[in-house]
Amino acid sequence: MSDDVRPFAADAPIYLDHNATTPIAPEVLDAMRPYLEDRFGNPSSAHRYGTVAHQAVERARAEVAALLGCEPASVVFTASGSEADNLAIKGVALGLLGDGDHIITSAIEHPAVLGACRYLERRLGYRLTILPVDGLGTVDPEDVRRAIEPATVLVSVMHANNEVGTLEPIADIARVAREHRIACHTDAAQSVGKVPVHVDELAVDLLTMTGHKLYAPKGIGALYVRPGTRLDSLIHGAGHEHGLRAGTENVPYIVGLGAACALAAERLQAGAPGRVRELRDRLHAALRSAVPGLALNGHAEQRLPNTLNVSFPDQDGESLLARTPSVAAATGSACHSGRTEPSAVLMAMGLDAQRALGAVRLSLGHDTTAVDVDTAATALLASLSTALASP
Secondary structure: OOOOOOOOOOOOOEEOEOOOOOOOOHHHHHHHHHHHOOOOOOOOOOOHHHHHHHHHHHHHHHHHHHHHOOOHHHEEEEOOHHHHHHHHHHHHHHHOOOOOOEEEEEOOOOHHHHHHHHHHHHHHOOEEEEEOOOOOOOOOHHHHHHHOOOOEEEEEOOOEOOOOOEEOOHHHHHHHHHHOOOEEEEEOOOOEOOEOOOHHHHOOOEEEEEHHHOOOOOOOEEEEEOOOOOOOOOOOOOOOHHHOOOOOOOHHHHHHHHHHHHHHHHHHHOOHHHHHHHHHHHHHHHHHHHOOOOEEOOOOOOEOOOEEEEEOOOOOHHHHHHOOOOEEOEOOOHHHOOOOOOOHHHHHOOOOHHHHHOEEEEEOOOOOOHHHHHHHHHHHHHHHHHHHHOO
């Protein structure tokens, strides 16, 4: 058996990279299994096999909607969060083609958002305003207000940053957009399931989520679309997903996403994020007490409960993690792995290059234990000590 497929042994690295992806929860896998086996029907088929599959899709749609606080008809299933971002941004631009040519976003967005905006700029002549953030990674709603012009058709600002975990004031930003009758989209891939996310409380018109940040499989996502939002389809064919996303539904993965949303709702109700926050702060305290000058990146309070981004003084984060194979973590977004330049998010926050290069992102999950946290801290500190002792 090759290394690529060998199962992890008992001495597997401690996994602190849940912002990159989460394991599939056992409850999710159990829910999916029948639809990978005997319940294989096409949801559009009129016979019993199709009916069973169709009912499963609609049940999952209701589970997603319940977590987001919306009607099931407002949920559109996609193949990923990136596809949902593209459907939201390009869909609004095409749906309002001729009504305006200006989009507002921020400097710390996921590449799927910035890439879609840049595509519209390059191919269709849209103009972009890319808003700055402060030193904590926060977008000022008043900057959004000042950037709005008569030709603005969309405001897209993420709900939580994937690198530092800062939660944006989306409700305030969306209210500014609504005052001007402009659609507001938020990429909530990192926040759904970690903190309460209700579309009416956030006041957004479009919201992206993805399964693999939520203990569901990779390759499934969803877009919330508020009724009345003008949106063109990007994938054309039959009338699947309310005519917004053609293609036979991926029933097993949709079922998995629904089960993951139901599980997330239970965990939120039970206060699970509070336990994760306590472990995150325990890890932070262990590192801070042993490393003079350790710097927290992102907002200390308005932050995802599982995310700790810290800079080790006079160190390179990539090198530190490479010397600590017993800890699986990252220096930033998995979409920018192998980077040699400082994180664009951290640079946008005004950090100097040395501090940005010294950053490590440690993101916990519901399966993280106190032993994991303590062992990871010990391993990182040992690697740091070795580095400092080297000539």
